[in-house]
Amino acid sequence: MLLKWSLFLLALFVASSSQQQQPGGRPRTxxxxxxxxxxxxxxxxxxxxxxxxxLEALGRGSEGFDVTVFEREERVGGRTATVRPYDDxxxxxxxxxxxxxxxxxxxxxxxxxxxxxxxxxxxxxxxAIGIWDGQQFLIEGLDNSWWNSAxxxxxxxxxxxxxxxxxxxxxxxxxxxxxxxxxHKTQAAEGSIVATTGSENKTTSGFPWASxxxxxxxxxxxxxxxxxxxxxxxxxxxxxxxVEEVVEAASLVNYGQEIYSIHGVGGHVxxxxxxxxxxRGGNSQVxxxxxxxxxxxxxxxxxxxxxxxxxxxxxxxxxxxxxxxHAQAIERGYAxxxxxxxxxxxxxxxxxxxxxxxxxxxxxxxHSAGITLLNTRAVIPSAKxxxxxxxxxxxxxxxxxxxxxxxxxxxxxxxxxLTSHASIRKTKAPSSSPSFRSFSQSTLALLGNPVAAxxxxxxxxxxxxGGDNEKKGPVIDFNSLSYLAEIPARxxxxxxxxxxPKEHVVKLFSxxxxxxxxxxxxxxKGRVLWTHRKQWDAYPYLTPTRDFAPLQADDNLFFxxxxxxxxxxxxxxxxxxxxxxxxxxxxxxxxxxxHGGQACPWEKEKSTDDDNDDNKFNKNWADWGxxxx
Numbered sequence: 274m275l276l277k278w279s280l281f282l283l284a285l286f287v288a289s290s291s292q293q294q295q296p297g298g299r300p301r302t303x304x305x306x307x308x309x310x311x312x313x314x315x316x317x318x319x320x321x322x323x324x325x326x327x328l329e330a331l332g333r334g335s336e337g338f339d340v341t342v343f344e345r346e347e348r349v350g351g352r353t354a355t356v357r358p359y360d361d362x363x364x365x366x367x368x369x370x371x372x373x374x375x376x377x378x379x380x381x382x383x384x385x386x387x388x389x390x391x392x393x394x395x396x397x398x399x400x401a402i403g404i405w406d407g408q409q410f411l412i413e414g415l416d417n418s419w420w421n422s423a424x425x426x427x428x429x430x431x432x433x434x435x436x437x438x439x440x441x442x443x444x445x446x447x448x449x450x451x452x453x454x455x456x457h458k459t460q461a462a463e464g465s466i467v468a469t470t471g472s473e474n475k476t477t478s479g480f481p482w483a484s485x486x487x488x489x490x491x492x493x494x495x496x497x498x499x500x501x502x503x504x505x506x507x508x509x510x511x512x513x514x515x516v517e518e519v520v521e522a523a524s525l526v527n528y529g530q531e532i533y534s535i536h537g538v539g540g541h542v543x544x545x546x547x548x549x550x551x552x553r554g555g556n557s558q559v560x561x562x563x564x565x566x567x568x569x570x571x572x573x574x575x576x577x578x579x580x581x582x583x584x585x586x587x588x589x590x591x592x593x594x595x596x597x598x599h600a601q602a603i604e605r606g607y608a609x610x611x612x613x614x615x616x617x618x619x620x621x622x623x624x625x626x627x628x629x630x631x632x633x634x635x636x637x638x639x640h641s642a643g644i645t646l647l648n649t650r651a652v653i654p655s656a657k658x659x660x661x662x663x664x665x666x667x668x669x670x671x672x673x674x675x676x677x678x679x680x681x682x683x684x685x686x687x688x689x690x691l692t693s694h695a696s697i698r699k700t701k702a703p704s705s706s707p708s709f710r711s712f713s714q715s716t717l718a719l720l721g722n723p724v725a726a727x728x729x730x731x732x733x734x735x736x737x738x739g740g741d742n743e744k745k746g747p748v749i750d751f752n753s754l755s756y757l758a759e760i761p762a763r764x765x766x767x768x769x770x771x772x773x774p775k776e777h778v779v780k781l782f783s784x785x786x787x788x789x790x791x792x793x794x795x796x797x798k799g800r801v802l803w804t805h806r807k808q809w810d811a812y813p814y815l816t817p818t819r820d821f822a823p824l825q826a827d828d829n830l831f832f833x834x835x836x837x838x839x840x841x842x843x844x845x846x847x848x849x850x851x852x853x854x855x856x857x858x859x860x861x862x863x864x865x866x867x868h869g870g871q872a873c874p875w876e877k878e879k880s881t882d883d884d885n886d887d888n889k890f891n892k893n894w895a896d897w898g899x900x901x902x
Contacts (some may be wrong), residue, residue: 301606302339303631303861306620308579308644310344310571311351312371312846313636313833315560316380318342318567320854323895324862325568336862340569343622345578349564349571350557351637353843356805358667358760358778365395366555367757367778369663369807371843372396374556376548377444378844379451380851381559383894385552388562394551395758398777400688404522405678406696407747411518413687425519432515436544439509443541446492449478450848451894453902456480457868458875474864481855481867485821485835488852494538498839499819502540503532517698520544522691526753526782528812528841529659531694539815542840556843578623582633583647584827585617591629594619605629616828632857636833636850639822641810651827656838658810664781665807666792669764669774670800673754677795688756696747750791751783764802776802812841824853831856858897869899 305321307314318340325337348354355366373396374381385392403413412428425433449455460475482488489495497505502524506516521532523543528535535543552558564571571577585591588607592599596619602611621627635642640655675684757778764774779796781787786808792801815838822835836849859867893900 300336300861302335302337304605304629305338305340305632305634305857306579306618306628306630307340307342307569307634307636308642309351309636309833310342310346310349310560310564310573310577311636312353312560312843313850314342314344314351314634315349315563315567316847317634317636317833317850317854318569319563320851320895321857322567322569324854324858324866324897327866327897328862340567342564342569342571343577343579343620344571344573345575345623347574348557349561350555351560351846352809352811353555353557353560354807355555355557356665356807358665359763359803364760365553365758367665367780368394368551368556369665369805370809370811371556373546373549373551374842374844375546376550377448377545378842379448379889380847380894381556381844382550382889383891384559384563384847385550387895388559388566390558390562391553392550394553394555396549396551398688398756398758400672400756402689402691403687404518404691404693405749406518406693407749408679408696410678410687411693411695429512429515429519432510432512433519435509436506436511436515436520439506439511440541440544443494443497443538444545446494449492451889451891451902453891453893453900454875456902457873457899459868462873462875476868481852481859482824483856484824485839486819488836489821489839494839495819497537497541499817500537501533501817502535502537505537506532506540517695518693521693521695525694526691528815529661529752529782529784530815531698535815536817538840542842572622572626576622576624576626579620579642579644580623581619581621581645581647582649582830583619583621584649584651584830585619585629586614587612588615588617588629591617591619596627597629618830632829632831634831634833634850634853635826636846638810638813638834638837639832649827649830651823651830653826653832654822656813656822658813660784661809661811662783662786663807663809664783664787664792665805666779666781666796666801667760667776667803668779668796668800669762669776669802670796671775671777672756673795674797674800690751690754692749692752694749697749700746750785750787750795751781753780753782754795755780813837815841824849825856829857855897867897869901873899 307317321338321340325334328334328337352370354369356369357366358364376382382392399416401413402415404411412424414424415422455478456476457480458477460477479487479491482491486495489498502520503516506520507513511520516532520540520543524530524532524535524540527543527546528539530539532540583594583596585594585596588602588611591597592602597605602608618630618633619627620630620633635644635653638656638658639653640658646653672686672688673690675686676682678686680686757780760776760778762774762776786806789801789804792804818838821838822832824832824835826832831853833846833849833853836845839845855867864870891900891902894902
């Protein structure tokens with residue numbers, strides 16, 4: 274027994290000496306676990322790999338990161354997934370989940386460019402857009418330039434342009450997250466701030482931010498996220514009619530929420546889809562590329578299904594708990610840390626795999642993660658998610674059946690249909706004590722555009738005819754309906770037809786499953802040729818709040834999906850990941866590694882425009898240092 278302990282102590286001494294003899298006493302490679310291979314998890318791996326590249330260029334590669342990504346599904350991409358019409362590999366895939374990223378989503382725009390991915394996915398046909406309230410089309414005949422259209426001006430007055438300006442203001446605050454100067458400039462370099470002790474190691478922006486509350490403050494969105502979008506827009510001078518019809522149509526199609534239940538930030542984000550793009554073949558390719566280029570290990574399915582995380586304050590605690598042996602601890606480079614206070618996390622999977630990690634990033638919805646936290650007081654609150662039904666179908670109907678919308682069989686209807694719940698709220702409001710939100714459409718129109726209101730009252734035809742069933746009330750079967758693309762016809766021409774009917778790919782989002790009978794009513798009997806259904810817990814309910822889940826749930830344990838309650842998009846998943854990775858890098862490798870130090874242009878007494886690159890085309894966007902962002 275004495276001999277065994279002597280050998281162990283000798284091995285410990287040798288390992289410790291070897292570690293101490295590394296130049297400059299540099300730290301060892303850190304083991305990182307990332308749970309979730311969606312946008313957040315894959316981008317975290319990618320940003321860590323960029324830090325590794327920088328370390329290797331500096332001759333310090335051994336100080337870097339050994340990354341493993343765990344994903345319980347059998348695929349990479351998270352909220353991005355595709356299906357091919359007829360399950361035919363020769364046809365272009367159609368997005369089932371996150372379909373687009375906007376021009377202001379610079380991480381995705383730049384990643385797609387760097388990865389040579391084509392962003393010309395078919396997002397819709399050139400048909401007209403209409404807004405349906407379950408009884409009638411409130412407005413129709415819109416196109417992609419609807420902000421300035423005469424129809425919008427006639428019905429809503431200046432509310433569209435006023436809303437556009439409000440959205441532009443929020444976007445301008447958001448895009449600062451990509452500005453290297455904003456992110457990395459130190460307080461000491463800021464001329465308006467008197468340099469104090471430690472100010473050279475603090476950024477004026479606060480990046481990296483320790484909490485979602487801090488991020489909201491940095492973007493000046495704390496007040497906006499605490500109020501509902503409907504009331505906020507109205508208080509800013511946008512007419513109730515426009516808010517309840519157009520803005521709500523955007524919030525329903527993007528987040529499945531009514532305008533008076535979604536917070537102000539969510540309402541603005543719903544309208545900020547200018548320059549929308551999608552990757553041909555599926556947006557998941559962006560995240561597959563990120564993961565592949567990161568060099569991280571990937572565990573899928575049962576091997577990637579994490580069931581538990583246990584905190585240990587020292588390596589010795591993990592050894593005493595039987596998680597690893599002394600010999601294994603030495604082999605993995607922990608010789609110098611046996612008794613040191615340095616939090617580690619034991620991660621276990623459904624397959625029985627387990628290992629000790631220095632850092633853990635949770636990039637998955639907590640309410641469905643199925644992970645037990647042990648030896649920690651950390652609490653990650655479970656957000657309530659919108660349960661969304663997605664229906665992809667092929668039809669030979671060139672438009673939805675007009676009779677479904679209360680029109681004649683030969684009438685035309687829009688091929689992109691958004692929805693508003695304004696009429697539903699009106700029927701639910703108590704008639705004895707009408708609230709301001711239950712005013713008639715004519716009264717609401719009068720507030721926003723008197724001319725439109727008079728036309729409505731006198732002519733009686735605006736905004737359109739529809740299936741007003743007073744006994745049944747408004748019926749809205751879906752949040753949105755979009756004709757996406759035309760594909761080659763599979764069915765031959767019938768008797769009396771000169772050529773085969775064209776076939777169209779259509780996507781519908783709905784709160785409930787659309788049965789075959791529902792689809793037949795919407796498109797006509799025998800018109801639906803193929804159907805694929807998918808259910809998602811798509812995004813959290815974005816209700817007004819000032820409190821968010823912790824970004825740092827515990828020491829070295831990061832919950833990337835905390836950002837989801839502020840803004841839920843593919844892009845902001847990458848923003849959250851980069852911020853969390855920056856926290857780790859700053860702790861492990863120092864302030865200058867992340868922010869660039871004295872070599873940065875803004876640290877000079879005089880900097881020129883040549884020192885600043887165009888953020889949109891910033892080649893260093895994923896790197897670390899002065900020009901990253």
